[in-house]
Amino acid sequence: MTNGPPAAAHPRFTHVPHPRILERRNRGPAKVADQVPPSFNGRLALIITGIVGTMWCAYAFAVLALVVLPQATSSPLLLVQWISQTFIQLVMLSILMVGQNIQGRAADQRAADTYKDAEAILHECLQLQSHLEAQDKVLDDLVARLGKTA
Numbered sequence: 001m002t003n004g005p006p007a008a009a010h011p012r013f014t015h016v017p018h019p020r021i022l023e024r025r026n027r028g029p030a031k032v033a034d035q036v037p038p039s040f041n042g043r044l045a046l047i048i049t050g051i052v053g054t055m056w057c058a059y060a061f062a063v064l065a066l067v068v069l070p071q072a073t074s075s076p077l078l079l080v081q082w083i084s085q086t087f088i089q090l091v092m093l094s095i096l097m098v099g100q101n102i103q104g105r106a107a108d109q110r111a112a113d114t115y116k117d118a119e120a121i122l123h124e125c126l127q128l129q130s131h132l133e134a135q136d137k138v139l140d141d142l143v144a145r146l147g148k149t150a
Helices: 019-028 040-052 055-067 076-149
Strands: none
Touching: 019 076, 040 076, 055 076
């Protein structure tokens, strides 16, 4: 009966970190602000969107729409056109954009939280890796001692 191969013949595990770990660490979580196009048109669109997507712009559009409301009440057709073409398109557009901006910030916060959670999990996995390496060393030492006594 043999005691198996000597301790030196047992291959030791070598941890090789995945390249994505370093890439993720260098880049960080994705945010809406990081998606700004580098072109002039993209920057201009972002500026206009920032202005129109405020409640102050919605209030200004509401005042503008209300200026022509007396004329729109002269007939049912004009009133429907005023509601659909003027009020909804001008005022609701800005209000919807405000809501989307809030949702975008919430999505950024969720992305940052998920990133931090992934960092914590990675840290725990690396701790486990260190623990397993320490156990491997103890087991290797134990096998070597048993090999000497046998």
